Amino acid sequence: MREAARTCLREGGTGCLLILVGALTFAAAPPASLAESVIEGVVALPERPPPPVANPRYPVNTSGALGPPDPPTAVVFLEQNLSISPARVHPKARMTQHHYQFAPGLLPIEKGTVVAFPNLDDEYHSVFSYSRTKRFDLGRYHKDEDPAEILFEQAGVVKLFCEIHDHMRGQILVLDTPHFQKTAADGHYRLQDLPPGRHVLKAWIDEQTVWEHPVDLRDGATLRVDFP
């Protein structure tokens, strides 16, 4: 859609512009008469795993304070039945390395989002991912350097590792939908501004654990969905 818009703008045809405006009106802007819906609920989160056994190869030897990993959380998102996503400008997301942990431990983004990886610790980090969704290797970088930025163009899970601190684990969940929210530590979530209609609501715990629930959103209604 975005590509179509760009092509149209470059060519500058009025007819084309009219078609584009019509298309945008149909696809992205819901009719003003329909009120936004809300889904809220609780996701049963897994227990926090016990602290890992230290790897003797790289003992955790940090000059700064070692923070605890993020508590387990889930991402709840509405899977839409739209074949074309509306063109949106995504705000830049951040996956920091702070207290020798990825912060946040789990970052949900919409496809097309650029994520920056700022190092907030006093030591080098070397973040990489072998995930097929997005394979990259940032190499060693310090907090003084400009953080690397990566554009995530494919939906899926991206697992993050730091070669220097092998206890650090992070995940970026790249989603096809703008309607998502990470739960609070207690599992609560609230999704707002949802389009009415028949959808599937999913709760993503990890790669192996994804719950889903069909929802029929009515105009302005607030739905409560607990997982599982």
Add this chain to the structure above:
Amino acid sequence: MTVRPPALNFRLKLFLAMMLVVTGVAGAALLVTQRAVAATYSEIFEERFRAEVDLFSAAQEARLAAVRDKCLELAGSVRLIAAMDENDVALLYKIAFDELREVLNPELPRRALRRASFFRFVANDGRVLPPPDGRAGLTESASRAEWEPMLAAAAHSIPGSDRQAFGYLPLRPDQGRTELEEVIFTRVRDPVAQRTLGAIAIGFPLPAAGAGPRSLASGLWVGGAIYSGAIPPGVGAAIGRQIRVAGGRPPDSGRSVADLDGLPHRVMFRALPGPAGFPPAYQVCLYSMAELLETERGLRRTILGFGGLALAVALALSLRISRGLSGPIQELVAATAEIQRGNFAVQVAVRARDEVGRLAGSFNAMAAGLALKEKYRSVLDLVTDRQVAAELMNGSFALGGEVRDVSVLFCDIRGFTAFTEKMDPAEVVTFLNEHMTALTAVVYEHRGVVDKFVGDLVMAVFGAPKSYGNDAYDAVRCAQRMIEARGRLNTSSRYQVSIGIGIASGAVVAGCTGSKQRLNYTVLGERVNLASRLCGHAGAMEILVDETTRERLSSSIVAETLPELTLKGFSRSVAAFRVADFRSSPT
């Protein structure tokens, strides 16, 4: 019927006993010594095997320690964990080739580390992840289908507490040739997710184990085959038999004997730890038993030599001892035979003061005693009647006497006083001796006892000390023969005399009379007096008998009744009968 074994002579018995003792002692010494030698060598073999085991472990540790560390590093690498998590096989092998390039890259110059023959990743579900290229080794191996499942099973069976495992895997890199691989398994585990992701397996060809020092051959026995430059395949079969004999659970260690180059060798083996799925592996060492056997042979020769010598000495000694015993014994046997023949004067030589010497001395004393006794007996026979002498020798007489029914015979010479009146006393003795000798012989012939000689008178008793049944008959027959003997003597001798005989039968007291120091066997009683008186009344060459005698012999003799006699010492007249002749036979 029992068949008695032939009697063994003393010499043979002694020799057999000596042989038995010498053989027994030599055999026991041989047995004890051989056992001691075998135990000593067994200890030596054990000691050597322990040293060999230590050496083997140390060499293996030196060989593989660096690779083990490398594998642990690789398994702990966060990049490997990330790639394993992603299940990206190409990436996995790429990381491994990078980390293990020293052992995997054939193009790098050889350094301290040996070159691996293969390298594989095994997924947690038991799949051997296919390597992308030939650098992983053995990718073209025809027997991959055989060993990759073993690899997967072994990788899967690493105990949960261990990060690494080790085993031996026989591989056939090409047709016909079998090569033994030392395989190191390292578990890949994500410490953060606390999840096992899989394992790394890396194999190295086993360095050729050959003949070691001190006639020692060592090697490995894996899955029924022996891997060694020095041990023949037959030893593998021997160990295999032992392991099968041990039953279900293979033994941790063991020993047997196998032939190597025609020499018996002690085979010692111990189980090597290995993962499940791999064939059982044993470290095997062979020790030549030539030295042990040579020592045993030497000992056997020495002991048998000494045994033979001892046997010869024993033979000589037994000959000498038996001769020292059998010589005197044979002499004693000969001397005993002499004594049996009545030669009491025989004596044997006393050569030693031992038991045989004492026996010879005793024999001599016995022979002397027998000679003396015989001498006494001879004298006794001369001075008393021989029947009485026999009874005296038996000691059956006691003081006192017994009432016996006997016939008493008196015989004297008619006109003796007048006949000898003008004779020299010595001539009288000669004449009497001739007369008495002849008559005594007759008495003895008729089983009579010469009681005494009183001058020309002979007193004989029939029926005491022993009765022969018809004593009266014996007495009368004796009297008749005495008269005949005197008659014959009268024809041959210078002296012609007549004799008269009186016989009386009946109860008398017979026994030894006298003192304890001096005894005389005789008969006393009225019948004795009667016989004496009848003798006095008998005419020349006449036999007078009393009524009792005649009655007892009424069927045997023809007697003429004489007028009753009035005899001195008898209150009443006594009937007397002159014996005329004998009837045909006594009843």
